[in-house]
Amino acid sequence: MCQYSIDDYDPHQSSLNEIIYQLYSHTYKSTTFTCYVHLQCNRGPVPSCLDWGEICDGKIDCIDGGRDEEYCWQLEINECGNDEYRCSNGQCIPYTFFHDDSLVPDCLDGSDEVPMYYDKRGNCDKSEPTFACEDIVYCFYHDDEQLDMANNTCLLKRFNKHFKCTKTNQCISYRLINDGICHCDIYENGLCDDEFTYVHYARNHISFQTICDGFTELIPMTIDGRNKTDETDCEQWQCNNTYTRCDGYWNCLNGADEIDCDSLPLLDCPLHHHVCVSSETGRLACLPIEKANDGKIDCLGATDEPNLCRKNHYVATNSNFYCKNDSRTTCILSEDLCNHYNNCEHGDDEQSCDKNENFTRYGSVCSNSFVRIKSDIEKFLCGRLKDTTKQQIVHFSLDSDRNSIINTTESNEKRILRYSFNRQTKQRCHRGFDLRVWLDKDNNLTTTTCLCPPSFYGDMCQYQNQRISLTMQYRALSDAWRTPFILVVMLIDDSDERTIHSHEQFTYLPMRDCQIKFNAYLLYSTRPKNHSRNYSVHIDIYEKFSLAYRGSWLLPLKFPFLSVHRLAVQLDIPRSLDSIQNCSDQQCVHGHCVRYSHNQDGSTFCQCNQGWSGRYCTIPHTCICSFDSLCIGILANNRSLCICPINQFGPRCLLENTLCELDQNTRCLNGGQCIPNDEHIVSERKFTCICSKGFSGDRCEIPDSKIIVSFDKDIPISQAMLVHFIQVIDNASPERATTFKTIPIHQNSIIIYWSRPFHLVFVELFNKNYYLVVIQRTFYPSTTIIRKINSSDRCEHINELFNETIIKLHLLRRIKYYHIPCQRHSPKLSCFYDDIHLCLCNNHGSHRVANCFEFDHHMKSDCLGRSGCENGAQCFQDSSTCAQTSICVCPACFYGVRCQFSTSGFGLSLDAILGYHILPYHGILHQPYPVQISAALTVIMVITGLINGVLTLITFRSKKLREAGCAHKWP
Numbered sequence: 001m002c003q004y005s006i007d008d009y010d011p012h013q014s015s016l017n018e019i020i021y022q023l024y025s026h027t028y029k030s031t032t033f034t035c036y037v038h039l040q041c042n043r044g045p046v047p048s049c050l051d052w053g054e055i056c057d058g059k060i061d062c063i064d065g066g067r068d069e070e071y072c073w074q075l076e077i078n079e080c081g082n083d084e085y086r087c088s089n090g091q092c093i094p095y096t097f098f099h100d101d102s103l104v105p106d107c108l109d110g111s112d113e114v115p116m117y118y119d120k121r122g123n124c125d126k127s128e129p130t131f132a133c134e135d136i137v138y139c140f141y142h143d144d145e146q147l148d149m150a151n152n153t154c155l156l157k158r159f160n161k162h163f164k165c166t167k168t169n170q171c172i173s174y175r176l177i178n179d180g181i182c183h184c185d186i187y188e189n190g191l192c193d194d195e196f197t198y199v200h201y202a203r204n205h206i207s208f209q210t211i212c213d214g215f216t217e218l219i220p221m222t223i224d225g226r227n228k229t230d231e232t233d234c235e236q237w238q239c240n241n242t243y244t245r246c247d248g249y250w251n252c253l254n255g256a257d258e259i260d261c262d263s264l265p266l267l268d269c270p271l272h273h274h275v276c277v278s279s280e281t282g283r284l285a286c287l288p289i290e291k292a293n294d295g296k297i298d299c300l301g302a303t304d305e306p307n308l309c310r311k312n313h314y315v316a317t318n319s320n321f322y323c324k325n326d327s328r329t330t331c332i333l334s335e336d337l338c339n340h341y342n343n344c345e346h347g348d349d350e351q352s353c354d355k356n357e358n359f360t361r362y363g364s365v366c367s368n369s370f371v372r373i374k375s376d377i378e379k380f381l382c383g384r385l386k387d388t389t390k391q392q393i394v395h396f397s398l399d400s401d402r403n404s405i406i407n408t409t410e411s412n413e414k415r416i417l418r419y420s421f422n423r424q425t426k427q428r429c430h431r432g433f434d435l436r437v438w439l440d441k442d443n444n445l446t447t448t449t450c451l452c453p454p455s456f457y458g459d460m461c462q463y464q465n466q467r468i469s470l471t472m473q474y475r476a477l478s479d480a481w482r483t484p485f486i487l488v489v490m491l492i493d494d495s496d497e498r499t500i501h502s503h504e505q506f507t508y509l510p511m512r513d514c515q516i517k518f519n520a521y522l523l524y525s526t527r528p529k530n531h532s533r534n535y536s537v538h539i540d541i542y543e544k545f546s547l548a549y550r551g552s553w554l555l556p557l558k559f560p561f562l563s564v565h566r567l568a569v570q571l572d573i574p575r576s577l578d579s580i581q582n583c584s585d586q587q588c589v590h591g592h593c594v595r596y597s598h599n600q601d602g603s604t605f606c607q608c609n610q611g612w613s614g615r616y617c618t619i620p621h622t623c624i625c626s627f628d629s630l631c632i633g634i635l636a637n638n639r640s641l642c643i644c645p646i647n648q649f650g651p652r653c654l655l656e657n658t659l660c661e662l663d664q665n666t667r668c669l670n671g672g673q674c675i676p677n678d679e680h681i682v683s684e685r686k687f688t689c690i691c692s693k694g695f696s697g698d699r700c701e702i703p704d705s706k707i708i709v710s711f712d713k714d715i716p717i718s719q720a721m722l723v724h725f726i727q728v729i730d731n732a733s734p735e736r737a738t739t740f741k742t743i744p745i746h747q748n749s750i751i752i753y754w755s756r757p758f759h760l761v762f763v764e765l766f767n768k769n770y771y772l773v774v775i776q777r778t779f780y781p782s783t784t785i786i787r788k789i790n791s792s793d794r795c796e797h798i799n800e801l802f803n804e805t806i807i808k809l810h811l812l813r814r815i816k817y818y819h820i821p822c823q824r825h826s827p828k829l830s831c832f833y834d835d836i837h838l839c840l841c842n843n844h845g846s847h848r849v850a851n852c853f854e855f856d857h858h859m860k861s862d863c864l865g866r867s868g869c870e871n872g873a874q875c876f877q878d879s880s881t882c883a884q885t886s887i888c889v890c891p892a893c894f895y896g897v898r899c900q901f902s903t904s905g906f907g908l909s910l911d912a913i914l915g916y917h918i919l920p921y922h923g924i925l926h927q928p929y930p931v932q933i934s935a936a937l938t939v940i941m942v943i944t945g946l947i948n949g950v951l952t953l954i955t956f957r958s959k960k961l962r963e964a965g966c967a968h969k970w971p
Contacts, residue, residue, distance in 0.1 A: 035049035208853070228813065238847060323343075354858070428460055429450035456520035467523050481511045496612055502635075504522070514881065539554075552600070568747070590611075610623055621634045625652055626654050629653035670700050671692040672699070705754050726853075736893035801821040829841050
């Protein structure tokens with residue numbers, strides 16, 4: 001018998017998750033209000049009622065006393081720590097959460113992200129967590145804020161308390177950044193440093209990729225008494241290079257970088273010719289490159305003379321159609337073309353337009369929303385006049401083909417445009433799920449009910465719930481990256497019962513979830529909550545394999561007057577060697593006192609023995625968890641809170657998950673360890689593999705790449721070297737990972753295994769001697785690369801390539817000479833470096849050009865502050881984001897996986913003497929003589945000792961000899 005059914009059911013939907021996914025893809029269209037009724041408030045005549053978002057919104061909504069704003073001053077005076085960002089409403093979030101996801105803000109008022117100009121509660125993205133739509137108070141800003149920024153701006157330095165204005169050198173508090181008011185002086189072009197941080201980065205950061213590209217990005221710098229920008233002193237720079245070739249913009253003023261790029265041109269022109277609209281005939285014509293940028297206008301709109309409309313500073317504008325012989329204006333917007341109005345004095349902008357259509361009804365002829373088929377001339381003008389919208393920030397790349405333009409020329413056939421509209425449904429259950437319950441199938445007796453999300457309750461989900469909206473991000477030290485943890489998140493109060501009102505459990509695997517934010521709702525067990533009690537979020541952490549306890553955190557709820565309490569935290573998992581901090585200031589009857597991890601006020605709690613609960617572990621209860629699980633408390637509904645072993649699940653841990661045991665097709669390969677994913681996670685992948693060393697992939701099916709590096713005899717080899725792997729990422733900065741390798745004595749080769757994608761490999765020997773090992777535009781996994789390093793592969797420092805005059809130049813001037821070494825020393829020079837960059841010498845057409853990326857030569861090797869190494873050891877990891885492996889490089893007199901052992905208490909250690917002489921993967925006959933002699937002496941001593949022991953046993957088998965005391969005098 002079917003007990004439940006869904007009225008709005010599509011037969012093509014194959015699962016409940018798909019049904020719910022489809023439901024929330026519809027635009028939320030409510031015909032009635034949802035109300036917050038847990039605050040006594042006269043909001044006005046019915047049906048007006050208080051919305052939770054109106055509490056502490058800065059204006060009084062309760063006309064009978066302003067209770068909605070009564071305690072909000074506590075938020076206004078709230079202070080945040082040095083490593084926190086203060087939201088506009090006074091909430092504190094980790095600074096690393098600032099501007100990390102524009103779709104999912106962490107501040108309750110959304111002030112940490114780009115302001116949204118629409119009501120997200122009505123247009124909730126189906127892929128977002130529910131709190132992103134239902135727990136954000138949006139103000140409809142209409143200011144000039146632009147929150148985009150790059151990761152390297154000083155704004156994002158965690159402990160930087162001030163921001164420096166470029167124009168005035170004034171320092172302002174970081175709290176004033178992006179607050180809607182320009183606190184730095186406004187530039188002539190309308191830019192403001194503290195409100196346009198993305199532009200601030202582009203205009204103040206010297207980027208190799210945008211040097212001398214025909215567009216001014218940098219604010220002028222005073223160098224040697226003269227104003228210099230990225231577009232001055234470009235005589236030694238080749239404008240046709242990796243970053244400008246066929247990118248759709250005339251970076252070279254004569255368009256040499258765009259010549260012969262269009263595979264399907266509008267007009268079949270000879271080589272080295274541009275297509276343009278003749279200013280004389282108004283028709284498409286071929287223009288020799290020699291006539292481009294020659295000071296004479298040959299093309300309509302002066303598209304052959306880009307300097308006429310191109311600004312000397314970066315402003316995104318479409319005012320790039322030049323009006324010839326115009327006394328009123330010089331350049332007009334591309335949106336003004338073909339609008340049946342002469343914006344140019346002599347009608348240049350209407351000269352080649354189709355006179356049979358009125359474009360003003362549809363907007364600009366160059367607008368993407370314009371649906372009429374354009375003529376070839378209109379296509380050309382609309383494409384060419386977008387020249388000034390070039391990206392401000394360009395990232396390092398190895399291949400200019402990434403810029404190739406895919407021809408999108410429309411056919412002459414009439415296009416049929418299909419528009420899809422979000423379906424709007426009048427949802428009886430508001431944000432809930434409408435379900436039909438069958439009471440008597442024979443008599444066709446049914447009723448309907450609403451399954452409400454945590455944010456609502458009521459028979460139609462019409463009431464807004466009091467709740468905790470929690471976002472958590474965890475960080476683990478390098479020694480725990482491959483250890484899965486169980487996180488138990490509980491909402492508790494300060495009563496003697498220490499009631500657990502609600503809870504959530506998550507599995508956290510650092511190598512998989514290092515950048516994941518865990519989102520949870522915690523609800524109070526009573527409605528409304530008891531205002532006489534204080535509430536906190538208590539988090540326990542256990543190792544998933546052993547169920548060993550690792551620590552706890554306490555997050556007090558400081559603003560009980562809020563209907564929705566938003567918490568966003570970043571927590572560090574205690575290292576395995578840290579002992580649990582016990583205490584004696586709690587009278588724990590059936591348990592023991594434990595200090596909270598990383599809690600500055602020294603808060604403690606009683607961790608109760610199984611079967612006991614309460615503040616002091618004095619309340620007995622019967623645990624109903626499975627025998628091999630942990631019972632850590634009792635919930636408000638008197639059910640036990642259970643922590644399950646790895647292959648069990650359910651509220652009592654009585655259900656077995658055999659996914660990793662029975663199904664042969666889902667097992668992890670090559671010795672990988674299988675971990676079932678949490679049952680509440682909807683994903684095609686039901687498990688995660690922790691791969692053994694040497695393998696990677698979803699099922700550990702991919703062997704590591706193997707690089708065999710040997711050195712020419714002319715290269716002096718040190719006993720240790722650093723290996724730098726660079727992964728080139730489209731539209732992002734290169735990702736660098738570094739590892740440490742030792743080179744055995746009497747050996748000039750080494751084998752390196754690597755599981756991550758890479759495109760460049762450098763080895764660094766002593767004294768910053770870099771050698772280029774690998775350069776590949778496409779990464780192929782599980783390959784073996786054999787490479788012999790010659791002296792020509794060494795990356796020379798600029799001090800070896802330039803004279804003293806150039807070396808002393810400011811970077812902005814010096815970098816414009818960087819193509820010269822590649823051309824002068826071709827083909828011997830493969831790379832070079834300065835204090836900021838590593839540069840490659842590549843062939844580009846018939847020229848050899850430099851290609852540089854930023855490289856930190858003094859990067860701190862501490863695994864991004866999460867090193868598990870001891871005794872001052874360096875820590876290297878295989879990725880700057882979600883690392884899977886790390887290695888500790890020990891200082892002198894220390895050894896071990898974590899450098900936890902010391903030889904300082906001993907005299908001479910054979911390991912310390914012979915360690916670097918032993919050749920790995922070689923038999924004893926192929927080892928150096930010191931190793932062979934030491935092994936031989938060791939064998940002789942062992943045999944001698946063995947013979948001596950046997951003879952001693954034989955000797956003392958005699959009873960008379962055993963009766964002789966130690967005072968026996970031998971003759």
